Amino acid sequence: MVNYNELVPAQASAIVSHADRLRLAVAAYLARFTGTSRDHNDSDLRCYLTWCRERGLDRFLARRPHLELYIQEIRRFRPSTVSRRFSVIAGFYRTCVIDGVMEHSPAEYVRRPAVPAESPTLGFTHLQFEALLTAARQSANRNDFALVAMLGLRIFEATGSDIGDLGEEHGHRILRVCGKGGKVVLVPLPPAVGRAIDRAVHGRAYGPILPGNRGTRMDRHAATRRLRRLAEAAGVRITRPHPPMLRHTFVTTMLDAGVDLRDVQIAARHADPCTTMRYDRARKNLDRHPNYILAAYMASGT
Secondary structure, three states, X not given: XXXXXXXXXXXXXXXXXXHHHHHHHXXXXXXXXXXXXXXXXXXXXXXXXXXXXXXXXXXXXXXXXXXXXXXXXXXXXXXXXXXHHHHXXXXXXXXXXXXXXXXXXXXXXXXXXXXXXXXXXXXXXXXXXXXXXXXXXXXXXXXXXXXXXXXXXXXXXXHOOEHHHEEEEOOEEEEEEEOHHHOEEEEEOOHHHHHHHHHHHOOOOOOEOOEOOOXXXXXXXXXXXXXXXXXXXXXXOOOOOOOHHHHHHHHHHHHHOOOOHHHHHHHHOOOOHHHHHOOOHHHHXXXXXXXXXXXHHHHHOO
């Protein structure tokens, strides 16, 4: 196997001379994103750029073997994380090709890691979620019920919602949510969810719907701590519960209830139905296995 040290390291003078060009290329790629999407892409790209710098590799001289080696080194993470980080690298080099910084992308023929068809995130079962709701209703903290009731939102959407985002539209009480890419959507609020939000608002006229202990906006870390305390109070025995599990529960519960996949996709605001299908734990349900259908069909003919 080829030693990495034999793979065209960049000279220090070349790195210095290309510093401005690298900053411009990174800025051009990140300019395509806004909000948390930009932050996440910035973080993933920074990991790769740091990896290159530590090995004296000019990012514009990287070739396919370098990227293959980078993927091998980060395989300690989940396949979905590896795939996401490589997608960021591929997008960065694609932007470099578009802007004429590079002639071709070294990521073009790199073998992408396989991502399991089933979502690795585990949601709460129906009984666990019922216990969680009961504990949230009885909690002395007004935010707990709203935190659990807004389970269909991403955590940055829930914590980023303000009282001013509440309103009415065509007879429905709605919440204006700023999602990924800065897209604003109207989310209808069923009566139970509306009551949970009213409890969190507690007569306030402005500010965040979910405030922290000091009156400032609740962040995802505080939301995680609240959810874990709720799970402990509800007797839910689950390893390290975190807010994304609420969104996972939202999707899987709708699928288990028989809601059409397209409707679930729209409610979850997934761009690709394949993303929604990854949540469908019912696909492995033995009660619905085709073997039983076949057996019933054969029995009816005898």
